[in-house]
Amino acid sequence: MPLPPHIKNGSAARFGWIGAAGLFLGVLLAAAGCSSNRRVGYRTEVDTIPPDRGRPVYEVYSPEILMPSKGIPGKAIRNYEGAPRVAIIIDDIGYDRRIAENLLALDAAFTFSVLPRSPHREVLISKIASRGRELMLHLPMEPIEYPNIDPGPDALMTHMHPDRLLDRLEAHLNDMPEAAGVNNHMGSRMTARFPDMYRIFSVLKERRLFFIDSYTTPDSACLPSARLMRIPFAQRDVFLDHSLDPADVRSQIHRLIRLAEIYGEAVAIGHPHPVTYAVLKKELPRLLQRVEIVPASHLVHNFG
Numbered sequence: 551m552p553l554p555p556h557i558k559n560g561s562a563a564r565f566g567w568i569g570a571a572g573l574f575l576g577v578l579l580a581a582a583g584c585s586s587n588r589r590v591g592y593r594t595e596v597d598t599i600p601p602d603r604g605r606p607v608y609e610v611y612s613p614e615i616l617m618p619s620k621g622i623p624g625k626a627i628r629n630y631e632g633a634p635r636v637a638i639i640i641d642d643i644g645y646d647r648r649i650a651e652n653l654l655a656l657d658a659a660f661t662f663s664v665l666p667r668s669p670h671r672e673v674l675i676s677k678i679a680s681r682g683r684e685l686m687l688h689l690p691m692e693p694i695e696y697p698n699i700d701p702g703p704d705a706l707m708t709h710m711h712p713d714r715l716l717d718r719l720e721a722h723l724n725d726m727p728e729a730a731g732v733n734n735h736m737g738s739r740m741t742a743r744f745p746d747m748y749r750i751f752s753v754l755k756e757r758r759l760f761f762i763d764s765y766t767t768p769d770s771a772c773l774p775s776a777r778l779m780r781i782p783f784a785q786r787d788v789f790l791d792h793s794l795d796p797a798d799v800r801s802q803i804h805r806l807i808r809l810a811e812i813y814g815e816a817v818a819i820g821h822p823h824p825v826t827y828a829v830l831k832k833e834l835p836r837l838l839q840r841v842e843i844v845p846a847s848h849l850v851h852n853f854g
């Protein structure tokens with residue numbers, strides 16, 4: 551059973567009594583086994599990029615989170631008039647510039663989540679702004695598969711002292727002040743740790759940023775942390791491209807539409823793969839007949 555990290559007096563003062571209460575709750579949840587690090591299988595998708603740019607691993611997640619058997623945690627049915635709304639977040643942006651620009655050229659309000667320290671982040675952030683699309687910070691966090699899978703430069707790691715963890719988070723946020731919100735890159739180990747997520751959300755709250763849980767583990771502590779911290783929050787419903795077969799990407803788009811029609815809204819995450827771009831481009835007219843595509847910030851809610 552993992553123990554909560556040691557908290558210095560300075561850290562407690564940083565967050566006040568609310569933070570202390572949250573940390574205490576975190577201790578209780580950790581003791582109840584909510585931070586279990588059970589090992590699960592995963593899929594890995596790697597994009598083709600020039601060798602001199604490195605080869606980032608785009609995402610890892612357990613197969614069981616693709617189709618939750620017990621429904622979608624925290625998902626509420628929301629009344630709507632007109633078309634149901636969907637957000638389509640393309641994350642892992644910053645390495646493959648060409649695909650990112652192709653996705654930006656599509657006539658749809660996709661949201662773009664950019665990896666810190668990625669080689670093309672600056673030029674792509676300015677293109678995202680000039681295209682009027684919403685920008686998010688794609689925050690790298692430790693996955694269960696670490697060290698076999700590397701979450702990338704300056705990721706938030708569970709062994710880090712809370713002060714160092716938050717300094718690293720603040721540095722990422724300072725480097726991307728245009729970001730409206732944050733979602734996790736990988737993070738199946740980190741997002742299962744209530745005390746760490748609570749600390750991270752306390753910073754997002756101060757900065758009035760929303761968080762979208764990429765939901766890379768069924769043990770995610772993001773929803774209860776967001777509820778306690780009262781930050782605007784949503785959870786990813788569908789990964790568009792866990793399989794790179796075009797038929798599977800098409801079927802995930804239809805699943806997104808069905809969920810949006812049932813719940814009133816739904817959140818998808820896709821990646822800058824050629825197949826994702828090709829299928830989105832082809833399916834866009836049909837998609838827009840049935841749903842309204844909105845920026846991710848339109849689909850976050852306070853769960854408190």
Ligand SMILES: [Zn+2]
Pocket residue numbers: 608609641642688734735736
């Ligand atoms: Zn990612």
